Amino acid sequence: MEPKYVQxxxxxxxxxxxxxxxxxxxxxxxxxxxxxxxxxxxxxxxAILELEDEGIVSRKHGSxxxxxxxxxxxxxxxxxxxxxxxxxxxxxxxxIIRGIEDTLYESGYSLVLANCNQDYSRELSxxxxxxxxxxxxxxxxxxxxxxxxxxxxxxxxxxxLKIPVxxxxxGKSNTHLSTVTINDELAGYQAIRYxxxxxxxxxxxxxxxxxxxxxxxxxxxxxxxxxxxLEMDPNLIVSYDDADEARDTNQxxxxxxxxxxxxxxxxxxxxxxxDNIALQGYEALRELNISIPExxxxxxxxxxxxxxxVHPALTTFEHPKYNLGKWAAKILIDELEQGERIxxxxxxxxxxxxxxxxVRDLMK
Numbered sequence: 001m002e003p004k005y006v007q008x009x010x011x012x013x014x015x016x017x018x019x020x021x022x023x024x025x026x027x028x029x030x031x032x033x034x035x036x037x038x039x040x041x042x043x044x045x046x047a048i049l050e051l052e053d054e055g056i057v058s059r060k061h062g063s064x065x066x067x068x069x070x071x072x073x074x075x076x077x078x079x080x081x082x083x084x085x086x087x088x089x090x091x092x093x094x095x096i097i098r099g100i101e102d103t104l105y106e107s108g109y110s111l112v113l114a115n116c117n118q119d120y121s122r123e124l125s126x127x128x129x130x131x132x133x134x135x136x137x138x139x140x141x142x143x144x145x146x147x148x149x150x151x152x153x154x155x156x157x158x159x160x161l162k163i164p165v166x167x168x169x170x171g172k173s174n175t176h177l178s179t180v181t182i183n184d185e186l187a188g189y190q191a192i193r194y195x196x197x198x199x200x201x202x203x204x205x206x207x208x209x210x211x212x213x214x215x216x217x218x219x220x221x222x223x224x225x226x227x228x229x230l231e232m233d234p235n236l237i238v239s240y241d242d243a244d245e246a247r248d249t250n251q252x253x254x255x256x257x258x259x260x261x262x263x264x265x266x267x268x269x270x271x272x273x274x275d276n277i278a279l280q281g282y283e284a285l286r287e288l289n290i291s292i293p294e295x296x297x298x299x300x301x302x303x304x305x306x307x308x309x310v311h312p313a314l315t316t317f318e319h320p321k322y323n324l325g326k327w328a329a330k331i332l333i334d335e336l337e338q339g340e341r342i343x344x345x346x347x348x349x350x351x352x353x354x355x356x357x358x359v360r361d362l363m364k
Contacts, residue, residue: 023069127140
């Protein structure tokens, strides 16, 4: 049996971790600890004095005892982990970041963010700032990742790093860094086959041409048509890129208008590469008095939190937001524990369709 004061000390250390104590937070009073743990005041004081000697807590006469920092021996296994994200910290990204942060925290690491807010000029410099802060590892989702090759400045920077790097939403074209991603080609294929099974053949697509996830969803679109022996109509295919989005963020609306104009409204379904632009497409369709799904069926991707609230509720694919972040962090921690960059790992989530009311079955 451990001495009672050691038990009190371990109780407090677990409390600091469990409740994520920050520097300056006040501890329960000695009398509260005595009542909660059923020990003497002398036992409580002995535990607190030892924690004070270790620099974990600080006592202020007449004010109480305050948390200072976590166990020093843990700091050797902790430190800062950088997160480089080109996109705005909204849409699905807060949930991904929560998965990353929760997992890192459990292993004693802290997360520091570098968000470029879709500013190309800041991307490399923001990552360099993370490096300069002494991060031990990096989780990264770079801009226009479909266009990054071995001669790209981003790839050259990553190749020069001596720390492990794990990427998100960047598989296939990235062969030497570990990544956590989604089987996007399969998702695109399944979306179109689902529509075809309901009698649709005039199926449009709106996607972002310089993002890998969108390009592979488009590849799945093409494969579905090829396997079905149906000819694709270029008038039903509309894309945009980051430059377009920088000029106007409402690309889902604009691309939907373009698709309807080019096709002379001869379309029965549209697959949008994500829910954000699908919801913008809803707005365009409604302004043109086109009913969903009676006139045009719609499928998105990501299961964004409000897609079940729109009318009609959007048929979409689940995005494993929290789990994607969690596994990106887990892989990075594994690479850190190896002490050197290990063979790149690719973790791929399979798409899961969520059927709602935005698709009409033409076979009925």
